[in-house]
Amino acid sequence: MIIRIEPESEVPIYLQIANQIIEGIARGHIHPGQSLPSVRTFAADLGINMHTVNKSYHHLEQKGIIQIMPKSGAIIASPQDFNETSITRLKDAFKPLIAESLVVGMSHQQIQELVTSMIEVFKNSKEETQ
Amino acid sequence: MIIRIEPESEVPIYLQIANQIIEGIARGHIHPGQSLPSVRTFAADLGINMHTVNKSYHHLEQKGIIQIMPKSGAIIASPQDFNETSITRLKDAFKPLIAESLVVGMSHQQIQELVTSMIEVFKNSKEETQ
């Protein structure tokens, strides 16, 4: 999986990595059960520090998206391993964005279309990879 | 409009304020053209620093949601004043959330239902207020 880091971005590097891993799973480039590169080799590939990658992994583990096996490595979790709190957190994250969309003048339909088209993008690239 | 600040939240105060103002507009508690409290009085009401409120306002102005009249005050902008870049930024913000929703195991329908129910919440409280 190819990950690109924008050092000048306002979003921190460890979140850029985490988000792109999540995207990679959604697109089917990587699958549950597969292992992620070690924090050291990943950091070397990206040209960044080991601890930054480590922070990404723990961020993903906290979300329940990966499982870190101490002294061994990290693997992508299966969807059935997720808890209800994941969805609660997602709701809280969606709320301000939907509010802003409405304030900006988007209609109910426009917002739905935006969401649908984005889901399709992920599902399409998943079909291509499978 | 009532704004509640959680000092222990991981989301910065200036964003809590901005998000709740956006929500207030979406809910119809405040309307385009209306003026926001001055940064000093608002800060006094919330028990926080003037500069934190000022940062909120400039954050909202950058999004195009309010207009700051120098040396005078801030008013809520009208939806027609918004540019296309607002929607582009929103797309980028939605992307990681939708990816995560899919990874967590939510179906296309479940995501749509989540979005729809949230939009309804805003629209309902808007009808009540009007």
Add this chain to the structure above:
DNA sequence: AGATTTGTTATAATAAAGATAGAACAGATT
């Protein structure tokens, strides 16, 4: 078994962001 790789832990340093504080300025409002 021995060497290597793994995540973990600890300490340290730097830079940026978030928040507060106080003060002064000049335009706008009353």
Add this chain to the structure above:
DNA sequence: AATCTGTTCTATCTTTATTATAACAAATCT
């Protein structure tokens, strides 16, 4: 004229983000 407004400036403090070394012990590989 007095007050209120956002603006600007300096300053301090805390937290977060990132990098840098180093050492440790469990897991893995050869």
